Amino acid sequence: MDEFIDFVRGGPLGPIKKWGTRWSLWPVHLVTACCGAELAHAFACGYDGERIGALNYGIARQTNLIIVEGAITRKMARVLRITWEQMPDPKFVIVMGACGLQGGLFWNGYHMVKPSDVVPVDFFIPGCPPTPEALLRGIRQLQDKIITGEAKTSATFPEIPLEPGRKPRVLPKSPKKVSKAPAVLVNVPKQVEWDFGEKLVEELRAKIEAKSVTITGKNRIAVKVERDYIPKAALKLRDMGFDHVKNVNVVDVPNEDKFIVEYHFSSYSVKELMPVIVNIFADVPRDEPRVKSLAKMFPSADYLEREMHDFFGVVFEGNPWTGRKFLLAPDTPEYPLRKDFKLEEEVYVR
Ligand code: SF4
Incomplete structure (x- = not known):
């Protein structure tokens, strides 16, 4: 089997296979955040992403590209990994948006995970949100990468250790200035003509x-x-x-x-x-x-x-629901958005 794959990949059929892969990118729908609106924009009639050989598809097993659209939380990290594992090789990952790169506006969120800690990323597209042009350019860059052979096209799954032994996650740096007693004002006056x-x-x-x-x-x-x-x-x-x-x-x-x-x-x-x-x-x-x-x-x-x-x-x-958890799962720790909420150990991917 490996010989056959090597023959297809490196033999006379290699360039044809690369050419075919280049123009048949099927990004799986994995909308996690607001960047998804820009993805929709890029593939709608105005920009028509399909004309460069990429078309969004609904089923992971028939796709070969994940476009991670912004923020990935602990909960979604598992979904991202499972989706990626279901996809056939060769497969590629593009991460769009500041949230997927460094956390974006949720940079110090207790729940943020870098997509690159979960799946191998081929391309990052910065911006908040990146424009449709930037996304299409990212896809074009990936296509070039496929042709030059840089992209991962191995039928063997790359090893990404996720359990003990994996690279420790580097926590985001704290802001340059941290006030011990920040003044929180919600009624700061503003001069306006009104x-x-x-x-x-x-x-x-x-x-x-x-x-x-x-x-x-x-x-x-x-x-x-x-x-x-x-x-x-x-x-x-x-x-x-x-x-x-x-x-x-x-x-x-x-x-x-x-x-x-x-x-x-x-x-x-x-x-x-x-x-x-x-x-x-x-x-x-x-x-x-x-x-x-x-x-x-x-x-x-x-x-x-x-x-x-x-x-x-x-x-x-007086609210009939108060006193029992409505949104969060019963075993979630209490009051996760309080400032003194203690983070648990990182256990977001199994
Ligand atoms: S990068 Fe900006 S637009 Fe994209 S998911 Fe994050 S906040 Fe939303």
Whole structure:
């Protein structure tokens, strides 16, 4: 068998085989992150990636190229490896996006894995996200690599030790400056030309018992209140025409022993309010992380509150789901997004 493969690869048929491989790259769909949108762009009618001999395909066993589209997490690392192992040889890997290179904007995320730690990578395409042109150029480069014989075309699987003995993972470097007591401010004022915003601020000051009302950008207003006052503030906003909660967010500030809980309100029904987001936020002590749920008043807050509960352990009193894990698997450690969450040993690929 090996002789036959050597004959096909290196004998008179070698150039024909390379030529065929070069123009028959079938990238498997493995969309993990936002870079996937650029991949779709590259293969849609505008750029038409198919014209350079590559077409996305749905089944790993009939593909020969993985384009890793951005971030790979611990969970997805296993999927990436299994997909790669299912693909027939010769097979190639392109990694696109800053996340796949060095972690990108998740550079210090506890859950990030470098794709090159999991599968052999032929080509990296930097950018966040890389443009469709860059992706197509990456595919063209890979094609050139196939012709020159540099690419891995062996029928023998390259050995990548993943268990004890494998190269220890180098943790990302810390940022250049780390403040022991970082100031976390969600109401930094910004000078913008926004007449409607000025009027809105006046109205909010008149109607809401706020500690501060700040324009933080065009169409953005931050309103600081006491935590028990959040439901009343929400009622006032509803009366003004804000009809849904767009986002619920928790910021952990351990050096001040508090969480900041934010509700972002906007409107689908009042035209002038549609682009506006009002952030009602309050400080919540870390040792008593409780706020009153807005799920009954604003149904869109329900799922978001459950998410924040699972990630940070903030209790949203009155939310029917609070108290049990909704998003995370039952055996996941508690509150993984708290700043003091301890990382487990690296056991992400079996
Ligand atoms: S590199 Fe940028 S676009 Fe790509 S997955 Fe990461 S964050 Fe998203």
